[in-house]
Amino acid sequence: MAHRVTLIPGDGIGPEVSAAVVRIIQASGVAIDWDEHHAGITALEQSGQTLPQALLDSVTANTVALKGPVTTPIGEGFTSVNVGLRKTLDLYANLRPVTNLPGVPSRFQGVDLVIVRENTEDLYAGLEHQVAPGVVESLKVITAAASQRISKFAFEHAANNGRRKVTAIHKANIMKLTDGLFLQCARAVARDYPDVQYEEKIVDNACMQLVMRPEQFDVLLLPNLYGDIVSDLGAGLVGGLGVVPGANLGLTIAVFEAVHGSAPDIAGQDLANPTALLLSALMMLRHLGERTAADVIFGAVSRVLAAGVIRTRDLGGSATTTAYTDAVIREIDSPRGESAATV
Numbered sequence: 001m002a003h004r005v006t007l008i009p010g011d012g013i014g015p016e017v018s019a020a021v022v023r024i025i026q027a028s029g030v031a032i033d034w035d036e037h038h039a040g041i042t043a044l045e046q047s048g049q050t051l052p053q054a055l056l057d058s059v060t061a062n063t064v065a066l067k068g069p070v071t072t073p074i075g076e077g078f079t080s081v082n083v084g085l086r087k088t089l090d091l092y093a094n095l096r097p098v099t100n101l102p103g104v105p106s107r108f109q110g111v112d113l114v115i116v117r118e119n120t121e122d123l124y125a126g127l128e129h130q131v132a133p134g135v136v137e138s139l140k141v142i143t144a145a146a147s148q149r150i151s152k153f154a155f156e157h158a159a160n161n162g163r164r165k166v167t168a169i170h171k172a173n174i175m176k177l178t179d180g181l182f183l184q185c186a187r188a189v190a191r192d193y194p195d196v197q198y199e200e201k202i203v204d205n206a207c208m209q210l211v212m213r214p215e216q217f218d219v220l221l222l223p224n225l226y227g228d229i230v231s232d233l234g235a236g237l238v239g240g241l242g243v244v245p246g247a248n249l250g251l252t253i254a255v256f257e258a259v260h261g262s263a264p265d266i267a268g269q270d271l272a273n274p275t276a277l278l279l280s281a282l283m284m285l286r287h288l289g290e291r292t293a294a295d296v297i298f299g300a301v302s303r304v305l306a307a308g309v310i311r312t313r314d315l316g317g318s319a320t321t322t323a324y325t326d327a328v329i330r331e332i333d334s335p336r337g338e339s340a341a342t343v
């Protein structure tokens with residue numbers, strides 16, 4: 001029976017990379033009945049809302065969604081659809097595995113870490129107002145409830161996936177109350193997991209350590225804003241935004257999306273790398289119990305990347321999104337481990 005999954009193509013490069021991923025999943029033989037909904041500027045033009053109720057109803061009913069990036073206007077305009085979606089559906093945990101892939105050029109090898117980012121509060125909630133002309137204020141709200149559950153999520157993830165260490169990242173030397181509360185909660189949860197090592201690092205030092213010795217890290221536990229920033233840093237460790245996947249997880253709902261945004265600089269040019277959204281879709285297939293198909297697709301992607309012939313521009317190649325997608329599909333259809341080199 002087909003899985004029913006909400007598809008939010010997004011905008012910018014979103015429609016291109018999501019179309020590529022839909023084709024690749026179809027080639028793997030997994031039957032998915034895609035329930036397509038638009039968000040952001042596309043939805044605003046169609047329905048007058050950036051986050052239509054029909055989309056929220058679809059994700060709630062299907063409990064699983066695959067989402068492309070959605071543009072948020074900078075310094076003006078509507079509030080973030082991404083933040084709205086995560087908050088409305090209480091997708092409190094953002095899970096982002098950062099791992100080297102075969103054949104993907106990177107300054108580092110041996111990077112294998114997981115970013116666990118709190119997804120519902122912190123400065124990222126965008127609670128801002130003008131106090132007086134020329135003076136504006138942003139509220140950083142941190143709660144014990146949200147900090148405890150994301151800490152528990154990080155330790156559970158570590159314990160269930162053979163990971164040895166959780167590093168909580170903070171700025172509690174300066175933000176003693178907000179980041180201080182986050183740390184207190186992380187420490188309390190850590191006591192329940194004696195088999196998982198726990199450490200803390202101040203966010204500026206953590207960034208330096210990440211670009212000096214990334215292999216020392218395992219699971220990173222971060223409040224929302226640091227998690228957002230460190231995620232892109234993490235992508236930079238393993239080849240860039242074109243290859244890092246993610247999932248927004250709640251108690252029952254899971255929305256899978258790449259770390260990257262809508263990349264307006266390359267949108268509509270058949271240049272985007274669909275790997276990040278594809279790897280997010282593989283997390284989704286595993287979530288749906290389709291482990292074999294996920295393994296088959298991962299094998300195909302790995303072989304195409306390792307061959308190094310058909311790569312998108314962000315990875316130093318000249319292949320279009322379409323050519324790369326075709327190569328992955330050929331590799332699924334007839335795995336030769338060399339198709340990338342022979343076409």
Ligand code: NAI
Nearest residue numbers: 069070071072082241242260261262263265266272273314
């Ligand atoms: P971005 O991630 O869209 O792009 C940053 C750089 O990485 C650009 O040079 C872009 O071309 C490149 N890049 C990103 N994804 C790529 C891919 N798959 N293949 C090849 N190159 C890729 O970040 P930026 O420019 O800061 O944000 C653009 C828009 O995206 C903003 O409106 C932002 O709010 C939104 N955004 C949305 C997200 C989401 O929907 N989850 C996440 C991050 C940003």
